[in-house]
Structures are given as structure tokens and as C-alpha cells.
Amino acid sequence: MSEPLIEVAGLTKRFRVSAGGSGTTGGSRTLRALVARRKVVTALDEVSFRIGAGELVGYIGPNGAGKSTTVKILSGILVPDAGRCVVAGRVPWRERVAHVATIGVVFGQRSQLWWDLPVIESFDLLRDIYRLQPAAYRETRDELIELLAIAPLLAVPVRQLSLGQRMRCELAAALLHRPRLLFLDEPTIGLDAVAKLAVRDIIRRLQGRGVTTILTTHDLDDVEALCPRVLVIGAGSILFDGSVADLRAGVDRERILTVDLEHEVGSFATSSATVVSAAGRRVVLRYDPTRIPTPRIIEEVARDNDVRDLYIEPQPIDELVARLYRNLELEEA
Amino acid sequence: MTLALRLAPYRGVLRARWRETLQYRLAALAGFGTQCYWGLLRLMILAAFYQSGPADATDFSFAHAVPYVWLGQALLSLFPFRLDADLADSVRTGSVASELLRPIDLYSYWFWRMAAWRLAQAAPRCLLMVVVAAVILPLVGLDEWALTGPAGGAAAGMYLLATALALLLGVAVTAVLISLMFWTVSSEGARYILPAIVWFGGGLVIPLPLLPDGLAAVLGYLPFAGLMDIPFRIYVGHLAGAEALARLALQVGWLVLLVLLGRLLLARGLRRVVILGG
Amino acid sequence: MAASRGTLRTVPMASGAVWLYLRFAATHFRAQMQYPGALALQIIGSALFTAIEFAGVWALLNRFGNVRGWELAEVAVLYGLVMVGFSAAEATGRGFDTFHRQVRGGGFDRVLLRPRHTVLQVAGADFAFHRAGRWLHGAAILVWGLCNAGIAWNPARVILLAETIAGVTVLFLGVFVAVAAVTFWTVQSLELFAIVSNGSVDAGSYPATVYRRFMRHFLFYLVPIGTVTYFPVAALLGRPDPLGTPPWFGWIAPAAAPLFLAAALLLWRLGTRHYSSTGS
Numbered sequence: 001m002s003e004p005l006i007e008v009a010g011l012t013k014r015f016r017v018s019a020g021g022s023g024t025t026g027g028s029r030t031l032r033a034l035v036a037r038r039k040v041v042t043a044l045d046e047v048s049f050r051i052g053a054g055e056l057v058g059y060i061g062p063n064g065a066g067k068s069t070t071v072k073i074l075s076g077i078l079v080p081d082a083g084r085c086v087v088a089g090r091v092p093w094r095e096r097v098a099h100v101a102t103i104g105v106v107f108g109q110r111s112q113l114w115w116d117l118p119v120i121e122s123f124d125l126l127r128d129i130y131r132l133q134p135a136a137y138r139e140t141r142d143e144l145i146e147l148l149a150i151a152p153l154l155a156v157p158v159r160q161l162s163l164g165q166r167m168r169c170e171l172a173a174a175l176l177h178r179p180r181l182l183f184l185d186e187p188t189i190g191l192d193a194v195a196k197l198a199v200r201d202i203i204r205r206l207q208g209r210g211v212t213t214i215l216t217t218h219d220l221d222d223v224e225a226l227c228p229r230v231l232v233i234g235a236g237s238i239l240f241d242g243s244v245a246d247l248r249a250g251v252d253r254e255r256i257l258t259v260d261l262e263h264e265v266g267s268f269a270t271s272s273a274t275v276v277s278a279a280g281r282r283v284v285l286r287y288d289p290t291r292i293p294t295p296r297i298i299e300e301v302a303r304d305n306d307v308r309d310l311y312i313e314p315q316p317i318d319e320l321v322a323r324l325y326r327n328l329e330l331e332e333a
Numbered sequence: 334m335t336l337a338l339r340l341a342p343y344r345g346v347l348r349a350r351w352r353e354t355l356q357y358r359l360a361a362l363a364g365f366g367t368q369c370y371w372g373l374l375r376l377m378i379l380a381a382f383y384q385s386g387p388a389d390a391t392d393f394s395f396a397h398a399v400p401y402v403w404l405g406q407a408l409l410s411l412f413p414f415r416l417d418a419d420l421a422d423s424v425r426t427g428s429v430a431s432e433l434l435r436p437i438d439l440y441s442y443w444f445w446r447m448a449a450w451r452l453a454q455a456a457p458r459c460l461l462m463v464v465v466a467a468v469i470l471p472l473v474g475l476d477e478w479a480l481t482g483p484a485g486g487a488a489a490g491m492y493l494l495a496t497a498l499a500l501l502l503g504v505a506v507t508a509v510l511i512s513l514m515f516w517t518v519s520s521e522g523a524r525y526i527l528p529a530i531v532w533f534g535g536g537l538v539i540p541l542p543l544l545p546d547g548l549a550a551v552l553g554y555l556p557f558a559g560l561m562d563i564p565f566r567i568y569v570g571h572l573a574g575a576e577a578l579a580r581l582a583l584q585v586g587w588l589v590l591l592v593l594l595g596r597l598l599l600a601r602g603l604r605r606v607v608i609l610g611g
Numbered sequence: 612m613a614a615s616r617g618t619l620r621t622v623p624m625a626s627g628a629v630w631l632y633l634r635f636a637a638t639h640f641r642a643q644m645q646y647p648g649a650l651a652l653q654i655i656g657s658a659l660f661t662a663i664e665f666a667g668v669w670a671l672l673n674r675f676g677n678v679r680g681w682e683l684a685e686v687a688v689l690y691g692l693v694m695v696g697f698s699a700a701e702a703t704g705r706g707f708d709t710f711h712r713q714v715r716g717g718g719f720d721r722v723l724l725r726p727r728h729t730v731l732q733v734a735g736a737d738f739a740f741h742r743a744g745r746w747l748h749g750a751a752i753l754v755w756g757l758c759n760a761g762i763a764w765n766p767a768r769v770i771l772l773a774e775t776i777a778g779v780t781v782l783f784l785g786v787f788v789a790v791a792a793v794t795f796w797t798v799q800s801l802e803l804f805a806i807v808s809n810g811s812v813d814a815g816s817y818p819a820t821v822y823r824r825f826m827r828h829f830l831f832y833l834v835p836i837g838t839v840t841y842f843p844v845a846a847l848l849g850r851p852d853p854l855g856t857p858p859w860f861g862w863i864a865p866a867a868a869p870l871f872l873a874a875a876l877l878l879w880r881l882g883t884r885h886y887s888s889t890g891s
């Protein structure tokens with residue numbers, strides 16, 4: 001890791017929310033402020049981490065865990081209550097204009113482009129907003145158009161693009177000013193499988209260009225496919241900081257063994273593993289390889305049954321993370 | 334079990350419901366405050382004119398004008414300033430064709446739906462406005478701008494009838510305009526031009542009797558006068574006796590005509606949609 | 612390092628704020644011109660709406676002859692001024708007028724994520740070119756009023772007129788900014804705000820002597836539409852003020868508009884600060 005691009009220490013943010021207000025009633029905040037009592041919710045509780053230049057970091061956590069609060073503080077649009085936060089030598093919210101000129105943000109659910117304008121006109125407006133040199137702008141733009149394969153989309157108004165097409169244009173728009181730091185917020189949400197893979201491929205290639213990237217997502221497949229490093233946040237604290245492999249090792253070492261039999265499953269019993277399911281011709285087992293070595297369990301299953309095929313997988317990462325959150329809740333209770 | 338304990342759940346429900354209603358209603362309340370302000374502003378301006386001009390400028394006195402203005406503010410949402418959005422959309426997109434699958438008379442369905450919706454919109458505001466204009470204004474010393482009662486028993490009865498007719502007339506106007514969208518496609522025109530015509534022709538900009546006599550006479554025979562001007566003038570007693578009855582008949586006449594026109598346009602429009610395949 | 616060049620490659624001179632604002636305007640103009648039919652209808656509609664308002668003013672003066680001694684041409688000057696200023700402010704500061712729609716669902720985040728002043732970006736987010744209809748209508752009435760009110764023209768009065776037109780426009784811009792700033796706290800735009808914007812149009816169309824004292828105070832001190840229209844126009848017409856202000860006051864009264872705009876921008880700043888500490 002080279003010198004850190006982002007340094008966060010003891011970052012704390014609290015919000016006042018109305019007690020019991022579900023927020024879905026559609027009522028006005030002004031009135032609720034008068035009617036309801038308020039309580040304080042801690043969105044970030046002394047969060048600290050460092051991210052080096054050029055890293056691609058997955059930032060995951062359940063809703064309300066503090067993900068978007070962190071991203072908002074790092075991008076300079078939210079002021080924390082306490083703590084230190086330096087991005088590329090600047091305190092984001094103190095020098096908002098200078099800071100945001102060096103970052104790019106993509107929201108999966110919200111467009112950064114002008115809805116009624118052809119894509120290329122949005123790009124040209126961004127050139128003027130970011131005060132880019134015409135020559136440098138053209139160079140970057142053409143590079144991105146090629147990289148993201150959006151040449152056929154440039155003349156199309158944004159509202160007519162499919163979600164996958166729009167996402168590629170959003171990525172280009174966020175990179176026109178050559179940011180050092182890129183925030184991707186749910187970039188694959190709502191995309192079909194093909195578009196999702198395309199976007200992942202693009203993110204990977206961008207990373208090769210040296211852009212430091214923070215990916216917040218609910219799609220853990222994205223994280224597993226892209227991020228060498230993952231930060232897990234829950235209830236305002238960093239629960240885990242490391243590689244996906246370490247995340248697996250730290251939380252839970254269990255593996256999943258799926259066995260396909262030649263016959264219908266009758267009653268299936270084994271002393272060394274937990275039966276997750278047993279139906280039709282398929283049995284799914286969960287076991288801990290540190291307690292029973294993998295060859296042993298295969299041997300055991302093959303001895304007692306007429307096995308046609310079997311395969312072993314790690315636990316799906318969703319379950320790992322769910323387990324991490326559950327552990328946290330247990331500690332809190 | 335004590336009585337208080339027995340009633341506790343109901344009290345809880347009531348309190349929750351009240352709070353919810355209150356939250357939903359803040360926007361409505363703000364709108365109401367705005368209407369009170371408008372009413373006061375218009376009356377202040379009118380009062381200045383009455384004080385500045387000669388005494389015989391009009392037979393429509395300031396005492397007539399005060400209830401006229403307040404009723405206009407109170408019943409504002411009863412009138413067709415805008416087209417009902419989802420009906421308009423269903424016509425524009427052609428999805429209205431699917432309504433034909435239902436065993437209902439589409440026109441009646443539209444008509445009563447809009448009428449009920451407008452009534453529900455207008456009723457709470459109207460009650461509040463009456464309280465403010467008739468009770469609170471005198472209490473704060475603004476008697477000469479307070480809403481007074483109708484000009485008499487007969488006037489009150491005819492007023493209620495005329496207001497009911499006005500509501501139906503407003504719905505009939507909207508139904509015609511929505512049906513027209515089978516052909517014009519763009520609702521923009523109606524959306525921008527309709528409110529201006531209704532405001533002026535109904536007497537919301539200034540009471541119709543204050544317009545030049547010739548113009549007032551012409552506007553008095555158009556359907557827009559039936560939306561506001563006729564009921565209000567009956568209320569204040571500026572229209573009475575046989576003349577009032579004649580105006581009620583005029584309202585009925587326009588209502589029948591517009592309902593027939595609306596039905597015709599809707600039937601033609603639906604046939605068009607079915608042929609075009611929606 | 613390629614990534615860090617972004618900040619160095621900037622052109623501070625060529626992309627001034629005014630230029631960017633004009634770029635926004637041109638872009639919006641092109642987008643709205645994609646539907647020329649709708650734009651034309653909107654222009655007609657907006658002109659029609661003011662036309663009926665003025666028809667009301669005309670009808671009342673036709674029947675009563677005057678209001679507090681002001682006759683039709685004189686009231687037309689007031690009315691035309693307010694309409695010209697209001698529609699110009701509406702066309703150019705439309706982004707503030709529709710700000711409550713932008714801010715809903717975190718749209719203001721996008722503004723904060725771009726390296727330009729928030730006021731510039733919000734102002735440039737929307738333009739109401741269809742207000743041209745209203746502006747032309749107001750201008751026509753203003754010119755008619757000026758020609759028929761028997762004004763003794765001299766260079767000072769020409770300057771006063773220009774000053775007043777600018778003052779009314781600036782005041783309404785201030786109104787839009789102030790109303791938009793309040794939505795940082797209320798989130799939704801309350802219909803109540805119409806009192807301040809549209810209400811000022813109606814109230815400013817008549818001489819301030821029409822109103823009761825409490826209303827006059829509102830129009831002189833709180834949202835000073837009365838100050839920036841009534842005193843200058845009285846001075847322009849050479850009318851003594853029955854309220855007792857000296858005639859020279861009309862020449863300095865339009866200065867209330869930039870003061871109001873400054874206060875509105877201050878409120879805007881407080882609003883953005885509130886936003887960045889609550890995130891909503």
C-alpha cells in the first residue's frame with residue numbers, strides 16, 4: 001500500500017430523528033418536529049480506517065449501518081460531529097469545491113446526467129462545470145467512450161437509455177474530470193446478468209488506471225468479484241477490515257457439500273455434518289473442515305450411498321455477512 | 334375493569350388517527366391559510382375601490398361583495414381548475430379502453446367519481462373557512478369584512494341547490510375536456526387555458542356584477558357563471574325571486590347540454606381508441 | 612500520476628459563473644424547443660393568465676374611476692412593473708422556484724458533489740422560457756401606462772424607471788431564493804409560500820395606500836414589494852405620498868431589493884449549512 005489517500009480517525013456522526021416516526025406517513029417534518037419527541041441516533045461511532053491510493057475497496061453493511069453517512073462525509077457533503085477525515089490532504093467539507101473537483105460519484109439509483117439531454121450534451125456541460133481544458137477533455141472523453149463502448153449512445157437523450165446503458169454513461173460522466181477517487185454506490189442495482197458483468201468488467205479496468213475506488217453495495221457478488229479488500233460496517237462501527245478470504249476465515253470456516261445420488265433420498269443421516277436439506281436425489285450438508293477433514297467426509301458419504309456426483313463450495317458470502325451482523329446483534333443484546 | 338381501562342384502546346386509536354390526520358393535513362392547512370390571505374387581500378382592494386369611487390357606481394354593494402369573495406375562497410376546490418390527472422392519463426395513453434371490459438357505464442363512473450372526490454376535497458376547507466370568516470374575523474375586530482349569513486330562507490335554499498348544480502356543472506365541464514383529449518392528445522392547452530377562463534368567467538378575479546354591464550351580461554349566460562357567480566349572488570341576495578329561478582334553470586340547461594356533449598364525445602373517443610387498437 | 616491532473620487542467624478564465632449560467636440557459640432552451648407546440652401553448656397560457664388579471668384591474672377602474680386617486684394608466688405602470696419584474700425573475704431564477712422538487716430524494720447531494728457554487732447550480736437547473744408571454748404582456752401594459760400617465764420625463768426619471776425595473780426583478784429573485792432556502796428545513800414546499808411570491812404580485816399591483824396598516828407594514832418591511840414599487844412609481848408620477856415620505860425617498864427605495872436578496876442569500880447559506888449537518 002502506498003501513502004494513504006484517505007485517512008479517517010474517530011469519525012462520529014449523530015442524527016436527531018423523531019422518536020417513533022416511521023417516516024413513511026408522508027407527513028411534514030415541520031409538524032412532526034412539533035408533535036413528536038426526538039431521539040438521537042448514532043450513525044457513525046468512532047470509525048477509523050485508511051485507504052491507499054489505487055485501492056479498490058468494497059464497503060458493505062446493512063441498511064442504516066452508516067455506509068451512506070461515511071460516503072457523504074468522505075465526499076464533502078456532510079459534516080461529522082467529531083473525528084478526523086483527510087482525503088488527498090484536504091478536509092472534504094472545509095474545501096468542498098476543491099475537494100469535489102477531484103472525486104467522482106456514481107449513484108445506481110439516481111442519475112447524474114440531464115434527463116432530457118443527449119448524453120454528449122451532458123458531457124459538454126460537465127466540461128464547463130468542472131472547468132476542463134478543451135483538449136484534455138476531448139482526450140479523456142474519447143478514451144472513456146471507447147473504454148465504455150458508448151459511442152452509439154451519445155446522441156440519445158438520457159431518458160431513453162436502458163439502465164445498463166445509462167450506467168455506462170454515468171461511469172463516463174463521473175470520470176471525465178479524471179478524479180483520483182471514485183465512489184460507486186450500488187452501481188449494479190437493477191441490472192440484468194449481462195449488464196452486471198459488463199459493469200464489473202469496466203470497474204476492474206478502471207482500477208487498472210489507478211483510480212482509487214470505494215464500492216458500496218448490497219450485492220456481495222460484486223464485492224467478491226472485484227474487491228481485494230472489504231470493509232464491513234454495522235451499527236456505526238467497522239466490524240471487519242481485510243480480504244474476502246480473511247472474512248470467511250474469521251467468521252466461519254464451514255463449507256457446503258452438495259451430493260447428488262443415483263437414487264431418491266430415503267433417510268439420510270451422518271454424524272459428522274449438518275444436513276441442510278435432503279430432497280429428491282440431492283443432499284446438502286454443512287461441515288467444518290477443521291473438525292472433520294474434507295477427504296474423510298467424502299469417504300463417509302460415498303461409503304454409505306450410491307453417489308453420482310458431489311461438489312464443495314465455501315459458504316455464500318451473503319450468509320457470512322448475515323452471520324456477522326447477527327453476531328453483532330447478539331453482542332448488543 | 335374500570336371504565337377508563339375499557340376505553341383505553343379506543344383512546345389510543347383515536348390519538349394515533351388524529352396525529353396521522355394532522356400530519357397529512359399540514360399541507361392542506363397551509364393552503365387554507367393562503368386562501369384566507371387571498372380573501373383578505375381581495376377585500377382590502379375592493380374596499381379601497383368602493384371608498385374611492387362614486388356611491389352610485391354599482392348596485393352590487395360592498396356588503397354583497399364580502400360574502401361573494403369568501404364563498405369563492407371557501408369553495409375553490411369544488412371547481413374545475415385542473416383535469417383529474419389519472420383520468421386524463423388513461424385517455425392519453427389509451428389505457429381507458431380496458432375500462433370497457435367492466436360492466437359499467439363509463440361516463441357515470443367518471444362523473445360520480447370526480448364529484449365525490451371534489452366534494453371530499455372542498456368540504457373540510459369550506460367548514461374551516463366559514464369558521465374563520467364568520468366567527469374569527471368579527472372577534473378580531475374586522476366586522477366589515479366578515480362573512481354574513483344568506484339573504485334569507487329562500488335565498489339559503491336556492492343557494493344550496495345552486496351550489497349542488499355548480500358542482501355537477503364543474504364535473505360536466507371537466508368530463509368534456511377530458512373526452513376531448515382523445516383527439517388533441519396534448520392536454521397542455523386545456524391545462525393552461527382552462528383555469529384562466531374559469532377564474533375570470535366564474536367571477537373569482539372580480540365579481541361579475543363589477544365588470545362593465547355588457548360584458549357581465551354576456552358572461553352571465555355562459556356555463557362558467559353557473560360555477561360560482563350564480564350561487565354566490567343568490568346567497569348575498571343580488572339575485573332573488575323569479576330572476577334567481579331563471580338562473581337556476583340556466584344552470585340546469587347547461588348541465589344537461591354538457592352531460593350530453595360529454596357522453597357523445599366519450600362514446601366517439603372510445604370507438605376511436607378501439608378501432609386504433611389502443 | 613494521471614489521476615491527479617484533473618485539478619491542474621482547469622481554465623479559470625474562460626468558464627466564469629456568468630458564462631456557465633448562460634450555457635445552462637442555452638442547453639435548457641434547446642431541450643424545451645424540442646416541443647415547440649407545448650412551449651407555444653405555455654406562452655399563451657401564461658400570458659392569458661396575466662391578461663385576465665389585468666382585465667380585472669381594468670374593469671374595477673372602469674367602474675369606480677380611481678382607487679385612492681390613482682387612475683388606470685397610473686395603476687397600469689405599477690402592474691406592468693410588477694409583471695415584468697416577476698416574470699423576468701421567474702424565467703431566470705426558476706431553479707429556485709422548483710427547488711423543492713430538486714431537493715426531494717437527495718437531489719441537492721448532486722449539487723454539492725459538483726465543484727461550483729450552489730446558487731449558480733440551482734439557478735441554472737431550470738428555466739421558464741414560457742414566461743416570455745407574461746413578460747411581453749407586462750411590458751406592453753407598462754409602456755401603455757407610461758405613455759398615458761402624463762409623466763414629465765427627464766433624465767433622472769428615466770434612471771429611476773430603470774432602477775425600479777431592476778429593483779422589482781431583484782426583489783422577486785430574492786423571494787424565490789428565500790422560499791427555496793426555507794425548504795431546507797420544511798422539505799416540502801408549502802402552499803403558504805404563495806403568499807410571498809404570487810401574493811406579492813397581486814399586492815404590488817395596487818398603490819400601497821389601498822391596504823390597511825398591518826398589510827402595508829408587511830409590504831414595506833417584511834417582503835418589501837411595496838417599498839420597491841409604490842415609492843419609486845409615486846416619484847415617477849410626481850405624486851406626493853399621503854403617508855408622508857419625502858419625494859426623494861422614491862429614488863433610494865429600490866435599494867431595498869438588493870438588501871432583501873442579500874438576506875435571502877444569507878438564509879440560503881444557513882440552509883446549506885443545515886443540510887450538510889443533517890444530510891437531509
